[in-house]
Amino acid sequence: MEEGKPITKNVDWMVVLIYIACLGIGWVNIYAAVYNPETHSSIFDLSNNAGKQLMWIGTTFILIICILVIDYKFYETFSFIIYAIVIFLLVVVLFAGSNINGSRSWIKFGPMSLQPAQFANLAVSLAISKYLSDPAISLSRKLKDYYPILGIIALPSVLILLSNETGSMLVFASFAIILYREGMPGFIPAIGIVSAALLIISLLYNSWYIAGAIIFIAGLVIWLMPVMTRRQGGLWATILVALVMISIAFGVDFFMNNVLQKHQRGRIMVLLDPDSDPRGIGWNVIQSKIAIGSGGFTGKGFLQGTQTKFDFVPEQSTDFIFCTVGEEHGFVGTAVVVSLFILLISRLVILAERQRSRFARVYGYCVAGIFFFHFLVNVGMTIGLMPVIGIPLPFFSYGGSSLWSFSVLLFIFLKIDAQRPFTLSRG
Amino acid sequence: MLENRRFVIIGFFALIGFIYLFRLFYLQVLDESYSIESSSNSIKRVIEVPFRGQIYDRNGKLIVYNTPVYDLLVTPYKVKVDDTLRFCRVLGIEKREFDSLITAAGSYSRVKPSIFLRQLSKEDFASIQDIMVDYSGFEFAKSSMRTYKGATLANTLGYVSEISKKQLEKQEEPYYRQSDYIGQTGIEKIYENELRGKRGTKFVMQNVSGVYKGAWKGGELDTMAVAGANLYSGIDIDIQQYADSLMMNKVGSIVAIEPKTGQIISMVSAPTYDPNFLATRHFSKNYTALYRNPYKPLFNRPVMASYRPGSTFKLIQALIGLQEGVITPHSGFTHANCPIGCHNHPGTPTVALGVTHSCNPYFYNVFRRIIYNNNISNTFKASAAGLDVWHDKISKFGIGQQLGIDLPSERKGNLPDKKYYDKIYGENRWKFSNIYSLSIGEGEILITPLKMANVAAIIANRGYYYTPHVIHGVGESKTVNPDFLIKHETGVEPRNFEPVIEGMVGAVEGGTARRSRVEGITIAGKTGTSQNKRGMDHSIFIAFAPVDDPKIAIAVFVENAGAGGSAAAPIANLIIEKYLTRKITNKALEERIMKADFMKNVILPPPSKPVVKDTIKRRQGIPMAPLEKPIPSEINWFRKF
Known part of the structure; x- marks a missing residue:
C-alpha cells in the first residue's frame, strides 16, 4: 500500500452504497418491529433492539476500518489459521457455550453474546479460496481434488449440527455456486x-x-x-x-x-400447505404471509404496522424482519429490498470475475453465494416459498454476530478488490 | 470457457429475484385474501349494534322499548370452573345445559369470546357480578333487550329473535350475521329496516392475545352506529289494555279504527300472550309452548282469521241496493216468498227498519234485485252477469282482497264471483237460488275482522276509507307511508248512507243490540251471527260513534259466543264509551262481560300429545334462579286478562 493514500481508495462504491442502504433500512425496520405504540420508545434507546443494533452498527464500522487498514495479503496468508481459530471456537462453544433459544452456540462477553457459527461462513470461504488458489487444482478433471473441500466443509458442519444450529449448517450449500464456477460439471447442480x-x-x-x-x-x-x-x-x-x-x-x-422427526416433517409439510396446521407449525408462515399481504402496494406506513407489532409475527426483528418491511412499506418496500439484494450479489459476481488472483475470485463468489443463500431462504420463508429455517437476512435482521460476520465477509472482499490494480495474476 | 458460467450464475440470481418479486406482487397486490379486512387478525372489526327504534302509542306513551341487559360471554380455553354445580346454581341452569353451552362456544372458537348466556337483567348482573370473579373465562358485555309494555298487542307488534340459519342464507344483501336479532313478525318484521338502524363499524387493534390496543388509524375508517327510527302508532294503549281485559276467556278479535285517518286504535287477538316471553333467552321454549297451545295464540286473528260476516253484511247489501237504485230508502219487504227464515219483529217498511231488525227476507229481496238488475231473460245468465257487477261493487269496500295494512300475512278472505261458482256448479248451471245465502252474509263469503272494521269506518265516513294502518309516522320527521294517505272511494254516494246509519242507530237504541246501548252517546251498530261448522255461532258486531262526527269504528268478533247482541255488541259499546269518555257508566255490564267465559264453547281438536303439561313439569324440575323473567304456567297466560 502506498503511503498517504486513503484506505478507501479503489473501494467499490456501488457495493458500499448498497451496504449502507441495507443497514439503514434494516435499522429503521428493526425499530418499527419493536416499536410499542404505548411507550413511544426512541430509536436510540439502548434497551430495545433498535438501540442495540445501532451500537452493533457502530462497532461494525470500527471493524471495517480495521479490515481496510490491514494488508490485503493477510487474509490469504492466514486463511487456514482463521479457519482453525473458528473451528476451535466451535469446539469451545460445544462445551462452554451459553444456552440461548435451545442451542448451545453462544459465547457471552458481559452484555454481548457472539455466535461462532456465524463466523464459520467466513472461515470456510477463506479456506476454500486458499485451497483453490493452487492453480494445479482442477475441479473439472480430478475427483480427488474435491476431498479437501468436502473436508473443509464437513468439519464445521458436524460441530454446528452438534450445537443444534441446523440453519447455519445449511448455508454451506451455497458453496455449490463457487464449485460450479470453478469447474464442477454442470450436471451435479x-x-x-x-x-x-x-x-x-x-x-x-x-x-x-x-x-x-x-x-x-x-x-x-x-x-x-x-x-x-x-x-x-x-x-x-x-x-x-x-x-x-x-x-x-x-x-x-x-x-x-x-x-424425519415430527417437527421436521411438520416444517416441510407446512411449506406445502400452511393451512394444515394453522395454530401450530403453520402459524409462523400464515402470520408472516398475512403481515406481508396486508401491506398492499404502498404499505400501512412507518410504525403503522399492526401484524408485526402486537406479537402476531414471531421473531419480528430477527428472522422475520422482512415482514415488517412488507407490512409497513408494501410492495414498494419489498421490491426495493429484493432489488438491493439481487443488485448486490450480481455486483459481487462481476467484481469477482475481474479479479486477477484465483484466491480473490473464489472468495468473491463465496461471499456472493453466502448472501444469496441467506436471501433465498430468509425471504422465501416469509412469503411461504421456503420452509421455516432460522437464518438471518444479511444487514437487516437484528443481531451483532450476524452483522459483524456479514460485514467482515463483505469488506475483506472489498479490500482485496481495492488492491486489484496492484496484484499480479497467478491463476 | 468457465468464465461464461458467470452468466448462468447471475441469470440464476435474477431468476430467483423475479420469482420473489412476482410472489410478493401476488401476495401484496393481487391476492385480496390477505387484505386488511379479510384476514388481518391484528385489526379487528368491531360491530356496534345500534339501539332498535322504540314504538309510541297515539298519546306518546312508550309501548316498545329497549332495556339494558348484560350478556355473559365465555372464552372456552380460559374457562376454569372448580365447582360446576355451584356455578350452575348461581346462573340458574342445569349441568347439562352448562356442558352444551360450553361445547357450543368451543365449536365457534376456543380463543374468542362468544355468548354463553344472554340477557341478564341489571339486578341479576349485580347479584352475580362479584361471584363471577371466581370463575375465569367469563366476562360480561352490555347489550339490550326488547321490552314490551305488557301482555298486550303481542301479534300486532310481533317479536324479535336471533336470526335463523335459513334467514341468514336467504338475505339479499349480506347485512345480518349469526346471532343478530331480527324482527320476526308483526310491526317488528314489517318495519325491520327502519327499526334496526345502522350498524357502526370500528376498527380496533389487538395483540395476539386479543388485548385491545387502541383505534386503528385513529378511528379514521370508523362509522358511527345510528339508532333505529322510532315508530309512532295510532294505538291507544289504555284502550288496548281495556279491550284485552274484555276479551279475557274469549277467543276472537277486536279491531278499532279512527275512520278519518285509518289509524288503528286497538287490535286484539284473543287469546293473547306476553310478547316479552319471546324476547328473552328462553325464546325457543316459550315459542314451542305457544305454538303447541290449542287456542293458537300465535295466530293473528284480526288479519288472518276468516269468518262469514253474517248479518253485518246486510249493511253493504243495503248500500249497494240504494246506490244501484234497485231500492229506495222507503222500499219495504215482508217475510212472504222467502226461503230464509226470520225471527219475530215489527214490520220493515223502510231500509232503516230492515237494518234495525236485521230482517233476513228483506235483504234476500234486496240481493235478488241487485243480481237480476239487468235485461237478460235467461235467469242463469242474468245471475252470472249480476253477480259480477255485485262483486265489483263489493270489492270497492276492500272485501275479498288485501287492504294493505302494515302487518304480515294479511288474508284476502273470499268474495265469490262468477268464476267461483262456475267452478263449483259449472257454467250456466247456477243462478240466484243457489247463492242467496250471500244476501245475509252466509254461504261462501269470508271476511277478516280487520275488513269488517274497515266497513264500519267506510259507513262512518259515508263512502270512503283510508287503508287501516298501525304505524303512521316513522322517525323524527314522522314520515308517513304515502299509501296510507290515499283516499279510497267506494262509489256509494253519501246520501245513500243516511238510511243505513239510521237503521244502525235504531239497532243499538231498540233493535238487536239494544241491551248494550250507552247513555249519552249515539252509536250506530249492526250485529251479526256467523254460522260455522265448529259449534256455536260466532258473535259479531260492528259499530261507529259518535254518529255525527265519528271518532271510532270498531268490529268485534267473539267465537262461539252466540248471537251478535249477546257478546260482541256489549264489548264494542264498552270500548266506544271508554274511548270517547274515558269512563264506564254501566259497571254491571262491564263486569258481566269480563267474567263471561266463551272459551269453554270453543271446540278444540283433540291434542295429539299432552305437550303443555309436559313442558310445565320440565320447568318445575329446574331450580329457578331469579335471573329470568318469571314465566307463568302457559295454560293460564291468556286467562289472566
Whole structure:
C-alpha cells in the first residue's frame, strides 16, 4: 500500500452504497418491529433492539476500518489459521457455550453474546479460496481434488449440527455456486435442483403417479434421441436416471414417514400447505404471509404496522424482519429490498470475475453465494416459498454476530478488490 | 470457457429475484385474501349494534322499548370452573345445559369470546357480578333487550329473535350475521329496516392475545352506529289494555279504527300472550309452548282469521241496493216468498227498519234485485252477469282482497264471483237460488275482522276509507307511508248512507243490540251471527260513534259466543264509551262481560300429545334462579286478562 493514500481508495462504491442502504433500512425496520405504540420508545434507546443494533452498527464500522487498514495479503496468508481459530471456537462453544433459544452456540462477553457459527461462513470461504488458489487444482478433471473441500466443509458442519444450529449448517450449500464456477460439471447442480423439485412433487403427489410420469418422459426422451446417442449408451443412461428418480420418489415417502422427526416433517409439510396446521407449525408462515399481504402496494406506513407489532409475527426483528418491511412499506418496500439484494450479489459476481488472483475470485463468489443463500431462504420463508429455517437476512435482521460476520465477509472482499490494480495474476 | 458460467450464475440470481418479486406482487397486490379486512387478525372489526327504534302509542306513551341487559360471554380455553354445580346454581341452569353451552362456544372458537348466556337483567348482573370473579373465562358485555309494555298487542307488534340459519342464507344483501336479532313478525318484521338502524363499524387493534390496543388509524375508517327510527302508532294503549281485559276467556278479535285517518286504535287477538316471553333467552321454549297451545295464540286473528260476516253484511247489501237504485230508502219487504227464515219483529217498511231488525227476507229481496238488475231473460245468465257487477261493487269496500295494512300475512278472505261458482256448479248451471245465502252474509263469503272494521269506518265516513294502518309516522320527521294517505272511494254516494246509519242507530237504541246501548252517546251498530261448522255461532258486531262526527269504528268478533247482541255488541259499546269518555257508566255490564267465559264453547281438536303439561313439569324440575323473567304456567297466560 502506498503511503498517504486513503484506505478507501479503489473501494467499490456501488457495493458500499448498497451496504449502507441495507443497514439503514434494516435499522429503521428493526425499530418499527419493536416499536410499542404505548411507550413511544426512541430509536436510540439502548434497551430495545433498535438501540442495540445501532451500537452493533457502530462497532461494525470500527471493524471495517480495521479490515481496510490491514494488508490485503493477510487474509490469504492466514486463511487456514482463521479457519482453525473458528473451528476451535466451535469446539469451545460445544462445551462452554451459553444456552440461548435451545442451542448451545453462544459465547457471552458481559452484555454481548457472539455466535461462532456465524463466523464459520467466513472461515470456510477463506479456506476454500486458499485451497483453490493452487492453480494445479482442477475441479473439472480430478475427483480427488474435491476431498479437501468436502473436508473443509464437513468439519464445521458436524460441530454446528452438534450445537443444534441446523440453519447455519445449511448455508454451506451455497458453496455449490463457487464449485460450479470453478469447474464442477454442470450436471451435479442440475441433479441437485431436479432432486429438490422431485422431492417437493413426491410430497404432494402419490408416488405411483410420479413413477408413471417419469416412465413416460423417459420413453419420450429415448424416442427423440438420435440413434447414435442411443447406441452409445444413451438408452441405458436414460433408463438408469429414470430408475433413480423413481426410487427417490418412493424413498421420499419412506424418509418422511420413518426417518424425519415430527417437527421436521411438520416444517416441510407446512411449506406445502400452511393451512394444515394453522395454530401450530403453520402459524409462523400464515402470520408472516398475512403481515406481508396486508401491506398492499404502498404499505400501512412507518410504525403503522399492526401484524408485526402486537406479537402476531414471531421473531419480528430477527428472522422475520422482512415482514415488517412488507407490512409497513408494501410492495414498494419489498421490491426495493429484493432489488438491493439481487443488485448486490450480481455486483459481487462481476467484481469477482475481474479479479486477477484465483484466491480473490473464489472468495468473491463465496461471499456472493453466502448472501444469496441467506436471501433465498430468509425471504422465501416469509412469503411461504421456503420452509421455516432460522437464518438471518444479511444487514437487516437484528443481531451483532450476524452483522459483524456479514460485514467482515463483505469488506475483506472489498479490500482485496481495492488492491486489484496492484496484484499480479497467478491463476 | 468457465468464465461464461458467470452468466448462468447471475441469470440464476435474477431468476430467483423475479420469482420473489412476482410472489410478493401476488401476495401484496393481487391476492385480496390477505387484505386488511379479510384476514388481518391484528385489526379487528368491531360491530356496534345500534339501539332498535322504540314504538309510541297515539298519546306518546312508550309501548316498545329497549332495556339494558348484560350478556355473559365465555372464552372456552380460559374457562376454569372448580365447582360446576355451584356455578350452575348461581346462573340458574342445569349441568347439562352448562356442558352444551360450553361445547357450543368451543365449536365457534376456543380463543374468542362468544355468548354463553344472554340477557341478564341489571339486578341479576349485580347479584352475580362479584361471584363471577371466581370463575375465569367469563366476562360480561352490555347489550339490550326488547321490552314490551305488557301482555298486550303481542301479534300486532310481533317479536324479535336471533336470526335463523335459513334467514341468514336467504338475505339479499349480506347485512345480518349469526346471532343478530331480527324482527320476526308483526310491526317488528314489517318495519325491520327502519327499526334496526345502522350498524357502526370500528376498527380496533389487538395483540395476539386479543388485548385491545387502541383505534386503528385513529378511528379514521370508523362509522358511527345510528339508532333505529322510532315508530309512532295510532294505538291507544289504555284502550288496548281495556279491550284485552274484555276479551279475557274469549277467543276472537277486536279491531278499532279512527275512520278519518285509518289509524288503528286497538287490535286484539284473543287469546293473547306476553310478547316479552319471546324476547328473552328462553325464546325457543316459550315459542314451542305457544305454538303447541290449542287456542293458537300465535295466530293473528284480526288479519288472518276468516269468518262469514253474517248479518253485518246486510249493511253493504243495503248500500249497494240504494246506490244501484234497485231500492229506495222507503222500499219495504215482508217475510212472504222467502226461503230464509226470520225471527219475530215489527214490520220493515223502510231500509232503516230492515237494518234495525236485521230482517233476513228483506235483504234476500234486496240481493235478488241487485243480481237480476239487468235485461237478460235467461235467469242463469242474468245471475252470472249480476253477480259480477255485485262483486265489483263489493270489492270497492276492500272485501275479498288485501287492504294493505302494515302487518304480515294479511288474508284476502273470499268474495265469490262468477268464476267461483262456475267452478263449483259449472257454467250456466247456477243462478240466484243457489247463492242467496250471500244476501245475509252466509254461504261462501269470508271476511277478516280487520275488513269488517274497515266497513264500519267506510259507513262512518259515508263512502270512503283510508287503508287501516298501525304505524303512521316513522322517525323524527314522522314520515308517513304515502299509501296510507290515499283516499279510497267506494262509489256509494253519501246520501245513500243516511238510511243505513239510521237503521244502525235504531239497532243499538231498540233493535238487536239494544241491551248494550250507552247513555249519552249515539252509536250506530249492526250485529251479526256467523254460522260455522265448529259449534256455536260466532258473535259479531260492528259499530261507529259518535254518529255525527265519528271518532271510532270498531268490529268485534267473539267465537262461539252466540248471537251478535249477546257478546260482541256489549264489548264494542264498552270500548266506544271508554274511548270517547274515558269512563264506564254501566259497571254491571262491564263486569258481566269480563267474567263471561266463551272459551269453554270453543271446540278444540283433540291434542295429539299432552305437550303443555309436559313442558310445565320440565320447568318445575329446574331450580329457578331469579335471573329470568318469571314465566307463568302457559295454560293460564291468556286467562289472566
